[in-house]
Amino acid sequence: MRLVIAECEVDYVGRLTAHLPSARRLLLIKADGSVLVHSDGGSYKPLNWMSPPCWLTEEPAAAGSTAEGADPGALWVVTNKAGEQLRIRITEIEHDSSHQLGVDPGLVKDGVEAHLQELLAEHVETLGIGFTLVRREYMTAIGPVDLLCRDPAGAAVAVEIKRRGEIDGVEQLTRYLDLLNRDPLLSPVSGVFAAQQIKPQARTLATDRGIRCVTLDYDALRGADDTAFRLF
The missing domain is CATH 2.70.180.20 (Protein Yojf; Chain: A;)
Incomplete structure (x- = not known):
């Protein structure tokens, strides 16, 4: 700069x-x-x-x-x-x-996406009955997937978590899925895009790519109320 x-x-x-x-x-x-x-x-x-x-x-x-x-x-x-x-x-x-500033890691909003990831990892059944957690921050060559899970049939599921779900988040998850599906020990890997709010354009793109969208209720994850999660 x-x-x-x-x-x-x-x-x-x-x-x-x-x-x-x-x-x-x-x-x-x-x-x-x-x-x-x-x-x-x-x-x-x-x-x-x-x-x-x-x-x-x-x-x-x-x-x-x-x-x-x-x-x-x-x-x-x-x-x-x-x-x-x-x-x-x-x-x-x-x-x-x-001045050389280097590569910027981007803005991380403390206590929002990080807390959502932690809470969803603790209550992974939110994604569906029979889901189990493999690990948080599962590393790939281009960065960590927020959650790697298994569905009731034992298939791998990559979960990307955002506070506000936009097209960029769907593109990010798509890149992770492309890499993960090259691993014969994991493939086939499906995707879940989870956010407190998902924009219509992001939902349309995710659906077109076979990625399931999950709308998260932060208060419900914290146990503040009994509101059921909406699965789409």
């Missing part, structure tokens, strides 16, 4: 046009190609940005195009595949540094 603090003005040219007058701002150039323009207040959101795929080029600024009395500086042009441009005219750079 590159961090630049600079006096600059910004124009967005595309389906809409927008202009930011000259001021000191933070410019973020991320490894994924995105470019974001931030101020020091008002909101956590950038004032303007360009999402990837996009390309940044630096061009000499035309004489007289910067603020009166300032020396011409660099003109950064960020262009996306639709031809839209974020044009950042820099008058003065106060700070410019690059």
